[in-house]
Amino acid sequence: MATSTLSRWFHGxxxxxxSVIAAIAIIAIFQIINPFFxxxxxxxxxxxxMSYFLIVACGLTFVIMIGSFDFSVVSMxxxxxxxxxxYIDDLGLMVIPLALLxxxxxxxxxxxxxxxxxxxxxxxxxxxxxxxxxxxLYLSRGFLHIISNRAFRSIAVTFIAxxxxxxxWALAIWGVCIFIALATPxxxxxxxxxxxxxxxxxxxxxxxxxxIYVFMLSGFLSGLAxxxxxxxxxxxxxxxxxxxxxxxxxxxxAGGTSLAGGTGGPQRTILGVILITWTQAGMSMNAIGHDIxxxxxxxxxxxxxxxxxxxxxxxxxx
Amino acid sequence: xxxxxxxKQAIPPAWTRIxxxxxxxxxxxxxxxxxxIIFPKRFLTPMNLSSILGQFVTIILFALGxxxxxxIGSLDLSYVGIxxxxxxxxxxxxxxxGIFAILIYxxxxxxxxxMVGTIQVKAKVPSFILTLSLLAAYSGLTSILSGGYPxxxxxxxxxxxxxxxxxxxALFWTIPLIVIAIYLMRGTKIGTYLYAIGSNEEGARLAGIxxxxxxxxTFVMSGLFTGIGSIIQFQHLGGSVxxxxxxxxxxxxxxxxxxxxxxLTGGSGGPDRTILGTLAFVVLYRxxxxxxxxxxxxxxxxxxxxVLSIVVASRGLRGVSIT
Numbered sequence: 001m002a003t004s005t006l007s008r009w010f011h012g013x014x015x016x017x018x019s020v021i022a023a024i025a026i027i028a029i030f031q032i033i034n035p036f037f038x039x040x041x042x043x044x045x046x047x048x049x050m051s052y053f054l055i056v057a058c059g060l061t062f063v064i065m066i067g068s069f070d071f072s073v074v075s076m077x078x079x080x081x082x083x084x085x086x087y088i089d090d091l092g093l094m095v096i097p098l099a100l101l102x103x104x105x106x107x108x109x110x111x112x113x114x115x116x117x118x119x120x121x122x123x124x125x126x127x128x129x130x131x132x133x134x135x136x137l138y139l140s141r142g143f144l145h146i147i148s149n150r151a152f153r154s155i156a157v158t159f160i161a162x163x164x165x166x167x168x169w170a171l172a173i174w175g176v177c178i179f180i181a182l183a184t185p186x187x188x189x190x191x192x193x194x195x196x197x198x199x200x201x202x203x204x205x206x207x208x209x210x211x212i213y214v215f216m217l218s219g220f221l222s223g224l225a226x227x228x229x230x231x232x233x234x235x236x237x238x239x240x241x242x243x244x245x246x247x248x249x250x251x252x253x254a255g256g257t258s259l260a261g262g263t264g265g266p267q268r269t270i271l272g273v274i275l276i277t278w279t280q281a282g283m284s285m286n287a288i289g290h291d292i293x294x295x296x297x298x299x300x301x302x303x304x305x306x307x308x309x310x311x312x313x314x315x316x317x318x
Numbered sequence: 319x320x321x322x323x324x325x326k327q328a329i330p331p332a333w334t335r336i337x338x339x340x341x342x343x344x345x346x347x348x349x350x351x352x353x354x355i356i357f358p359k360r361f362l363t364p365m366n367l368s369s370i371l372g373q374f375v376t377i378i379l380f381a382l383g384x385x386x387x388x389x390i391g392s393l394d395l396s397y398v399g400i401x402x403x404x405x406x407x408x409x410x411x412x413x414x415x416g417i418f419a420i421l422i423y424x425x426x427x428x429x430x431x432x433m434v435g436t437i438q439v440k441a442k443v444p445s446f447i448l449t450l451s452l453l454a455a456y457s458g459l460t461s462i463l464s465g466g467y468p469x470x471x472x473x474x475x476x477x478x479x480x481x482x483x484x485x486x487x488a489l490f491w492t493i494p495l496i497v498i499a500i501y502l503m504r505g506t507k508i509g510t511y512l513y514a515i516g517s518n519e520e521g522a523r524l525a526g527i528x529x530x531x532x533x534x535x536t537f538v539m540s541g542l543f544t545g546i547g548s549i550i551q552f553q554h555l556g557g558s559v560x561x562x563x564x565x566x567x568x569x570x571x572x573x574x575x576x577x578x579x580x581x582l583t584g585g586s587g588g589p590d591r592t593i594l595g596t597l598a599f600v601v602l603y604r605x606x607x608x609x610x611x612x613x614x615x616x617x618x619x620x621x622x623x624x625v626l627s628i629v630v631a632s633r634g635l636r637g638v639s640i641t
Contacts, residue, residue, distance in 0.1 A: 069447075117629045122393070122446050123572075123582055127624040130569060134618025141614060243563075246454040249447070259444055294458030301451040306441040 016256040016268060018307060023275045030282035037282055040162060045285070047163050048232060050277040051156075051170035052077075052225040053248070057273050058177040058266045059221030060252050062214050065181070066194045067261025068121035070215065072110060072129035073222045074245045075136070076103045080226025081236055082136045085145035088152055095152075100223045106132050107219020111212030137238050146235035156231035166228050173224065177266035180217075190214060194261030243294060250301035251276040258308045276300070341579040341630075342594040349598060353605035360608045368484040370604050375488045375554055378596045379547035381571035382499050383427075383540035385592035388575055389503070390516040390536050391584020392445035396434065397544040398568050399456030400427050404548055405559030406460045409469040417473060420549050427545020428538060435537030439530045445537075457563040470558045477553040488554040495547060499589035502539070509588070512536055517585030566617070573624045574599045581631045 030037040037046075056073050063070040080099040087095045106128065113124035147153060156166035181187040189210050192200040201207045230236060255272030257264025276297060283293050337344055353361040360366065380397045387394040404423045411419035434452065438445045478487045503509035511532050514522040523529045552559070560567075578595020580587030606619055 113625065113629065117632060119628050119632050120583055123576070123628055124625070126569065126572070127621055127628055130621030130624060131618060132621075134615065134621050138612075138614050138618055243454070246451060250451075253447075259447060289462070291458045291461035295455050295462070298451040298453075298455035298458065302437075302443075302448060302455075305443040305447055305451075306437065309442045 016271070018304075019254050019256065019271045019275055022254075023271060023278070026275065026279050026282065030278070030285070034282075034286055036285060042285070043162070044164060046278055046281050047167040049281040050273055051164075051166040052229045052232065053244075053251070053277050054170045054270060054273045055173050055221050055225035055228065056244075057248060057251050057255075057269045058174060059218035059225075060248060061255070061257050061264065061266050061269045062177070062181070062190060063121070063218050064249075064252055064257050064259060065190050065261060065264060066211060066214050067197075067259075068114060068211070068214075069125065069249075069259075070110065070218050071122060071125040071245070072106070072132055073218060073248065074241050075129040075132040076106050076219050076222035077226040077229060077241055077244075078238060079103060079106065079132050079136045080223035081230040081240065082140045082145070082226075082238070084152070084227050084230045085147055085236060086139055088147055088149045092149070093151060096227055099227055100220060103219045103223025103226065104216050105219070107216040107222075108212065110219065111215030114215065115208040115211035133238070140238055142238055144235060144237040147230060153231050153234055156228050164232070166232050169228060173221070174266060174270060177221075181265045182267070186210070186213070191262055191265075194263070196262070243290075246294065246301060247276050247280065247297045250297045250304065253304040253308060254300060256308060259305060260309065272304075340591060340594055342577055342591070342598040345577075346594060346598040346601060349601045349605060353601070353609075357605070357608060361605060364484050366604060366608065368486070370600050371489055372486045372554075373600045373604065374596055375486055375492050376551065377571050377574050377600060378492060378496070378593060379488075379551045379554075380544065380567075381574045381592050381596055382495060382547060382589055383543035384571060385575050385578070385580065385587055385589050386499070386503060386512065386543070387445070387536055387540045388580050388582050388587045389509075389512045389584065390533060391519075391582070392438065392533070392536070393449060393582060394431075394434065394537060394540045395446060395449040395568060395572075396430055396452045396456065396541070397571065398563065399453040399460075400430055400541065400544050401548045401551055402460040402559045402563070403456040403463075404545065405471070405552055406463045406469065408552065409471050410463065412471055412473065420474060420552070423548045423552070424542060424545040427541035427543070427548070429541070430545075431538035431541020432534070434541070435534030438537065439533050453563065453568065460559065461561045464561050466561075468558050468561060471552075472557060474553045474557065477550065486554065488550045491550045492547075495543065495550075496589060496593060499543060503588045504590070508532070508535065513585055513588075515584075569624075570599070571596075573620065573627075576624060576627050576631060579631055581628075583632070 027038070036042045056077055060070055060073050080103045083099040083102055084095050087098065091098065110121075110125050110128050113119045113128070114121040117124075154165075156164060156169070158165040160168065179187075181190065189200065189205050192203065192205060193207055193210055197207055229240070233240075251272035252264075252269055253259065253272065254275050255264065255268040255270065257268060279296070280293055283296075380401070384394045384397060400423075404426045407422045407426065408419045411422055430452070434445065434449055437443055438448055477491070481487050481490065503512070511522070511527050514525070514527060515529055515532060519529055574596040575587065575592050576582070576595070577599045578587065578591035578593070580591050580595070602623070603616075603620065606616055607613070610616060610619075
């Protein structure tokens with residue numbers, strides 16, 4: 001097992017090499033255009049841009065690893081954030097487990113629809129994203145909600161060694177995700193299911209259960225990201241995170257997790273997250289409009305899916 | 319209604335067959351009857367019926383092309399993108415091309431379909447990721463091309479000039495499109511091949527069908543139908559396009575396709591189902607709209623119904639590999 005893990009790690013494929021080169025090139029270009037990019041203040045901006053994004057992307061990575069897709073991660077992030085904003089004054093920090101529970105429950109329903117009721121995951125999560133956003137819209141009534149609780153805000157914006165604490169949270173969660181993917185039986189089973197669900201099932205893996213777990217994990221991590229997002233920005237409405245979904249899956253695919261499933265993993269996703277969020281931050285620093293950013297990320301998503309698509313073993317792609 | 323409740327013997331076999339292949343027909347009957355009984359003063363008013371027809375046109379023009387793609391088990395989500403980008407291109411080209419600028423719509427639809435089909439078949443990228451990214455790219459391009467302001471194009475009002483009071487004229491343009499779509503899928507070998515590819519791609523290939531060519535053709539047809547439909551849509555929705563993407567515009571045609579009983583795993587569906595599904599969805603939407611005190615909950619209910627209808631539509635799919 002160890003050698004296969006190592007070879008998976010070091011066997012650099014086209015997508016990963018492209019991402020590394022692109023990331024280095026982007027850092028160099030933005031640094032040359034605008035020296036503010038890697039200054040201490042610029043670093044804080046970069047870290048703020050990537051932290052919550054990395055957590056959601058890790059959750060999505062697990063789902064893509066089993067060959068499925070979760071369209072509702074952004075909606076679950078919104079739900080977690082809205083719950084925090086609405087009930088923080090009544091419940092204090094107890095709002096955190098509440099938000100996590102709500103998002104994990106939504107992930108559970110996603111998993112149930114997909115694994116148990118055999119609904120294609122893209123469609124199931126698309127429908128669920130409407131439901132989840134409907135709940136968030138109903139709860140928030142569409143208003144902007146501001147958080148004044150200092151203890152809650154300090155979760156994300158306490159500075160340690162020049163960087164905000166949300167960055168360390170994100171790194172820690174990322175580390176846990178890598179541990180889950182590479183060092184636990186559950187993680188190995190995810191790879192097995194992604195590679196070939198029938199074979200995994202014949203090997204005695206409870207595929208239905210594990211698929212549900214993966215979607216619950218995705219919901220949990222989205223909720224976590226929502227909480228940290230709220231702690232970072234200090235407020236938000238239902239409009240937050242709009243247009244996040246395209247950059248989000250562009251980052252997972254750019255990291256080297258193929259849409260076919262069974263390859264990649266959270267250890268690679270950070271590469272895509274750096275590539276995408278730092279491009280986003282760099283473009284914003286240089287006053288490049290949001291619309292141009294959207295086109296760029298969409299093209300990255302298309303280009304990387306073409307690069308990483310597994311054309312040898314996948315004979316039928318819908 | 320009565321026939322359905324009287325038991326199995328009362329219904330001739332043809333009816334049971336139609337109900338089975340078109341589950342939206344009984345749904346539609348129940349919905350219309352239900353809303354008419356609950357809200358006799360508000361549902362059956364000319365104004366409400368006219369908005370039902372208007373919304374039907376809006377959704378069916380978007381859903382017609384993708385419903386063909388659904389038969390081969392793929393998804394085409396680029397329709398809203400074609401409409402938005404095309405509208406902006408029409409605005410840019412009208413000064414130089416005059417009335418012919420509107421022809422950019424079918425051209426854009428055709429090229430988009432060709433591009434999506436070719437990439438999907440040659441590079442083996444899942445179509446929903448491809449078309450969703452393309453949708454984002456198109457909406458970004460629309461915003462760039464607009465220069466930040468909504469752009470209004472005049473000169474195509476004759477397309478939707480009122481012929482019959484309260485009936486949207488766009489409906490009369492839509493009917494030939496629907497007829498052509500149904501003929502293509504039910505009356506030609508293209509349709510038969512697409513159903514074959516959708517239900518068993520490997521089998522279709524072994525039977526001698528050039529699967530790749532027909533898959534590309536499907537996306538081209540979808541793009542073309544969306545492009546031609548967008549000409550009508552453009553004027554139907556006021557001669558301008560929004561600058562940012564509204565997710566609801568994208569999801570509603572999908573909901574309509576699923577409401578028609580089409581499962582998006584392939585081998586089933588088609589324009590005839592989608593028309594009924596659209597009608598059922600629009601009746602339900604308007605019915606909920608007039609009955610709810612609190613419109614914020616509408617999205618939640620539509621989402622729940624979508625999830626429910628997908629689950630119902632995908633019953634009996636055991637053993638089919640899903641992703």
